[in-house]
Amino acid sequence: MTEGRFSPKTGRTVADALRQSRGADRWRLAVASAAGLGLIPLAPGSFAALAGVAADAAVTLALPAPWHRPAILALLAAVTLAHVLLTPWALRFWRSADPGHFVLDEVAGYLATALLFRSGPLALRLALGFLLFRIFDIVKIPPARQVDRKMHGALGIVLDDLISGAYAALALAALWRFIPALAR
Secondary structure (H helix, E strand, C coil), rough: CCCCCEECCCCCHHHHHHHHHCCCCCHHHHCCCCCCCHHHCCCHHHHHHHHHHHHHHHHHHCCCCHHHHHHHHHHHHHHHHHHHHHHHHHHHHHHHCCCCCCCCCHHHHHHEEEEECCCCCCHHHHHHHHHHHEEEEHCCCCCCCCCCCHHHHHHHHHHHHHHHHHHHHHHHHHHHHHHHHHHH
């Protein structure tokens, strides 16, 4: 399926990357690609953001309401820390300044949306949060655009996604405020 999918950005196929990884690299690859979601050839960032959606849903359904924000904050911190720690490896492994298969930033960006906006019916909040986060992450409204272009390394890669997540949360709050029927 991904055997022949060559990435001009990284100079290798996903199959090459998997074949060349050994031991600890396989674990790093699993984490850096959000359990392989980042290795999906079409829209890896969107699939990775869905991991954040799944985590948000699990927290919301499994824990009492007072624990939702602390649990999401803990997940966001863990994903961001993993991103920062794995960035030097990912840059070398994928031979790119912002590897498309290194998708922990998308997971963190969605979790920022989930942390900042917790209102309304769960399914609607998850769907709109995901959609708005992906739109803001792709469009990159300033200052996300400037961060994406001018900052490099771990913080540069993840910060534009956290900003996009905050924009998505603001957009959700505006929707809930101006379309009260959504809040029911």
